Amino acid sequence: MMPKQIKQDNLAFNRVVSCDKIPIDKGWQKNNNFKYNDPELQKHIKNKGNYGVLCGIGDLVVLDADDLDFVCVINDLESRNVLPKTLTVQTAKGFHYYYKSKFPERKIILEKGEKHVGEILSNGCFVIGPNSIHPSGAKYSVVRDLEIAELKDDELMEFEPWFKSELSHEKVDIKGDGSWSSKVNQKLSILNIARSYGFEVRGNKAVCKFHNDTKPSLTFVDENGLFLCYGCNLKGNITTFVSLCKEHKFERNEEIKWSRK
Numbered sequence: 001m002m003p004k005q006i007k008q009d010n011l012a013f014n015r016v017v018s019c020d021k022i023p024i025d026k027g028w029q030k031n032n033n034f035k036y037n038d039p040e041l042q043k044h045i046k047n048k049g050n051y052g053v054l055c056g057i058g059d060l061v062v063l064d065a066d067d068l069d070f071v072c073v074i075n076d077l078e079s080r081n082v083l084p085k086t087l088t089v090q091t092a093k094g095f096h097y098y099y100k101s102k103f104p105e106r107k108i109i110l111e112k113g114e115k116h117v118g119e120i121l122s123n124g125c126f127v128i129g130p131n132s133i134h135p136s137g138a139k140y141s142v143v144r145d146l147e148i149a150e151l152k153d154d155e156l157m158e159f160e161p162w163f164k165s166e167l168s169h170e171k172v173d174i175k176g177d178g179s180w181s182s183k184v185n186q187k188l189s190i191l192n193i194a195r196s197y198g199f200e201v202r203g204n205k206a207v208c209k210f211h212n213d214t215k216p217s218l219t220f221v222d223e224n225g226l227f228l229c230y231g232c233n234l235k236g237n238i239t240t241f242v243s244l245c246k247e248h249k250f251e252r253n254e255e256i257k258w259s260r261k
């Protein structure tokens with residue numbers, strides 16, 4: 001149940017309540033934690049318990065992006081080869097990106113204005129491990145089955161101001177240039193448009209029809225009219241989405257009204 005990338009002797013784990021985020025073992029930050037192959041831990045996972053992956057041990061640092069604005073920033077940094085692509089796990093709201101790096105801080109919270117968009121997690125923190133189940137019933141699933149990328153020492157510290165400056169930009173993909181498409185992007189709900197093209201939207205996710213998808217790999221952020229799929233790497237705004245639907249010759253169900261926000 002544990003992906004091979006985290007089955008490493010220098011990583012540590014804790015037991016977490018089934019379908020929850022509450023750690024079971026007291027003192028897991030210090031000594032009361034487990035190696036991946038510990039029979040106690042294996043038994044717990046086999047009995048459908050959740051597990052946590054400890055950050056700060058074995059130089060593991062996890063970027064917890066729970067907002068699509070931040071996901072778009074990471075994607076952008078990856079496409080410019082500023083950040084390497086790495087093991088990525090889908091969470092209930094966003095994604096966990098795993099890295100190996102020396103990181104002196106415990107935790108850094110990233111915000112865009114007043115909005116919490118993510119965290120850099122290290123010493124004394126843990127993330128819920130892949131294939132565990134979120135309280136909502138969603139599974140933490142590996143969406144990019146890559147090795148954990150290594151960053152130079154302290155490299156993530158340099159990324160913090162990067163993230164902050166990238167996040168301080170106005171909306172990620174939509175520029176208000178007064179054109180028809182920009183107005184469309186501002187007024188329409190991408191969730192309703194996706195529904196009208198036959199996507200089965202649950203919460204802010206859907207099974208992607210642009211590739212052969214089984215899990216809901218497609219994530220929407222309705223406030224900004226953005227979408228992103230980790231299965232096929234397509235992303236963009238409402239205009240992009242509608243063009244793709246047209247390219248794929250998806251039928252639009254006129255019965256489903258395009259509601260205004």
Ligand SMILES: [Zn+2]
Binds near residue numbers: 233
């Ligand atoms: Zn896709």
